[in-house]
Amino acid sequence: MKTLFIGAGSMAHALMSGALKAGVLRSEEVYVTNRANRQRLDEIMHEFCVRRMNRDTPYDVVVLAMKPKDFHEAAESIRPHLSEDTLVISVLAGITLEHISDRLSFNGAIARAMPNTSAALGKSATAVSFNGNLSHSQKVWTKILFESVGMATEVEEEKLDLITALSGSGPAYIYYIAEIMKNAAVELGLEEELAESMVTQTIAGASAMLSESGLEAGELRRNVTSAGGTTEAGISKLEHHQVRDAFFQCITSAKDRSLVLGRELKKQSLKK
Structure with a gap:
């Protein structure tokens, strides 16, 4: 699959790394371009032995991995690289499948995905949506691409803004x-290095329990929370300070912001 990555930032790097290691992509078939940072482009080409974008060459796959605000300006230069058989994959937050199609004047296969930064370690939780123009093999290949950097789940596009707020922004929470x-x-008196290592291992252990124990988070929490014990005392304070409600508002605000950013980007494109 002759694949062009437009953008050489952290997400493009993670996807390239995972896909090349998994054999989903071959380095001789991968091309990349990056408008803003020439040094970064040279570094990623050297690291993965991939090639600089060829002008006016159609590709089997075009991955939109630039900053969302740069998509509109880049759209015109992307069109020559598309054919009726090209698969366009976007990892741009807030930009809808319809908007991508309109801006590129492209009526072919488009997938929209929301990975997170844990893709760099092969631990991303990725949601992906498709327009109605992908073949079965294109859908399968797209899921395999994102499974090379973690887990990948197909969802309806209207859920992507919520998933952006949940798993896209989730690592930051x-x-x-x-x-x-x-x-x-x-x-409270612990040395900084010791505190950091204890917190890091605690979160890593809790994550492993969530993924490997087969138990739900609520049950795991209850198993640790003995009546009258230290954990109950701590959680009681979290409840007193309405941390549950704070997280609900956190995810709601992030979802709403994703929707607003998408609308703003669409308005900007209509003005040009």
Whole structure:
């Protein structure tokens, strides 16, 4: 599959790395371009032994991995690389399948995916949606591509803004919790290095229990929470400070922001 990555940022890097290691892509068939940072382009070409984009050459797959705000400006230069058989894959937050089709003047196969930064370690939780023009083999190949950097699940497009708020932004929420836990431990007298290692391993262990124990989060929590014990005392304070409601609002706000960004980008494109 002759594949062009437009953008050489962290997500393009993670996808290239995972797909090449898994054999989903071959380095001699991968091309890349990056408008803003020539040094970054050279680095990624050297690391993966991939090639610079050929002008006016159609590709089997075009991966849109630039910043969402740069999509409109890049659209015209993307069109020469598309044929009726090209599969376009977007990892651009907030930009709909319909908008991509309209802006590219392209009526072919388009997939829209929302991976997260854990793709760099092969641990992404990716949701992917398709327009009505993909063949069965294109759908299968797209899912295999994203499974090379973690798990991949097909969803209806209207759920992608919520998933952006949940798993797209989700790693930042976990890092925020880790930061708070470490800082609290340090303030209460623990050495910073020890606090950081204990928090990191605690989160890693809890994640493994969630994925490997077969038990739901609520049951795991109850198993740790003895009546009158230390865990119950801590969770009682979280409930008192309405942390549950804070997380609901957090995810709601992130979802709403994704919707707003998508509408703003569409308005900008209509003005041009």
